[in-house]
Amino acid sequence: YAAPRAEKAHGSAWIEGVAILICVAVVVLVTAVNDYSKERQFRGLQAKIETGHxxxxxxxxxxxxxxxxxxxxxxxxxxxxxxxxxxxxxxxxxxxxxxxxxxxxxxxxxxxxxxxxxxxxxxxxxxxxxxxxxxxxxxxx
Missing domain, CATH: 2.70.150.10 (Calcium-transporting ATPase, cytoplasmic transduction domain A)
Structure with missing residues (x-):
């Protein structure tokens, strides 16, 4: 009975790796979108300051x-x-x-x-x- 369990553990080990990769991809994507949004807000504010001054x-x-x-x-x-x-x-x-x-x-x-x-x-x-x-x-x- 021990041998089939070892095969199941090796067979499902890739799921953990894929889950970690998906989590990393989500974090990177959310961070990139957040940075892009902040940069757009900053550029808009800077343009408003320059033209409004x-x-x-x-x-x-x-x-x-x-x-x-x-x-x-x-x-x-x-x-x-x-x-x-x-x-x-x-x-x-x-x-x-x-x-x-x-x-x-x-x-x-x-x-x-x-x-x-x-x-x-x-x-x-x-x-x-x-x-x-x-x-x-x-x-x-």
Whole structure:
């Protein structure tokens, strides 16, 4: 009686292997679908941020809010507290403007900007205090 049981055990051993392979395939498929869904959501959010982000510029003597993708070199932009600079530029006029450049330099202290001392404003930094006007000198990546 022992011999037939051994044959049954060997005959059904492949079922365990197939079950493990199916489980692994299901886990991989679910993970891939989940990652794809998250990536699509992230890309949609990123596109919404890029197209929805407005910046105030002065064109033809009037203040106009435009998308950051429409900024051009030579625009005069109005900078205020909380703005993320979408382009590089020079400070033309400033009222106690302090900038957070930690994303570029790692320095956590706010940097004071003035037309005489340090007029360079860099893309990706934030205006944390004050306001002013800047001349856009470089756009894009």
């Amino acid at each position: 407005k910046f105030s510029v002065i064109r033809d003597g009037e203040a106009v809010d435009i998308s950051v993708t429409d900024l051009v070199v030579g625009d005069i932009a109005r900078v205020k507290y909380g703005d993320l600079f979408p382009a590089d530029g020079f400070l033309l006029q400033g009222n106690d403007l302090k900038v957070d450049e930690s994303s570029l330099t790692g320095e956590s202290d706010l940097i004071s900007k003035s037309t005489q001392c340090d007029p360079v404003l860099l893309s990706g930094t934030y205006a944390m205090e004050g306001n002013g006007k800047m001349l856009i000198t470089a756009v894009g990546i």
